[in-house]
Amino acid sequence: SASLNSATTSSLHSATTSASNYATTSALNSATTSTLNSATTSALNSATTSALNSATTSALDLATSSALNSASTSALDSATSSAIDAATTSALYSASTSALLHSTTSAMASFEEMSSSSSSSSTSTSLS
Secondary structure, three states: OHHHHHHHHHHHHHHHHHHHHHHHHHHHHHHHHHHHHHHHHHHHHHHHHHHHHHHHHHHHHHHHHHHHHHHHHHHHHHHHHHHHHHHHHHHHHHHHHHHHHHHHHHHHHHHHHHHHHHHHHHHHHHHO
16 A cells, blocks of 8 residues: 555656646746747847837938939039039120221211211312
8 A cells, every 4th residue: 555655646746747747848938939039020120120220210311312412403503503604794795896886886987987088079160
């Protein structure tokens, strides 16, 4: 009877220990897996968000810089073209006015010279 009790006690102890070890191992595995999954997910989310933010910011900066450069270049081209047109128009107007004035003055001088010459010729004929 003592032997049977001892064997029974030993068997129960062994079974209890085994069940306890299994439950402990299972609980630890579950907790470890959950912790690792959570940490991995968090790290991946953080890295993904950071990479997306960086890429988006870089793309926006590039697009903004390009748009500003294009607008500045366009404005400078327009202003330069306008200034050149104005200067050219002014120069042409000044040259045309000067040429017309010179031509008019020259024509008037020629007309006066012809009139004077004609008047002298008439006077000379009359005296004769």
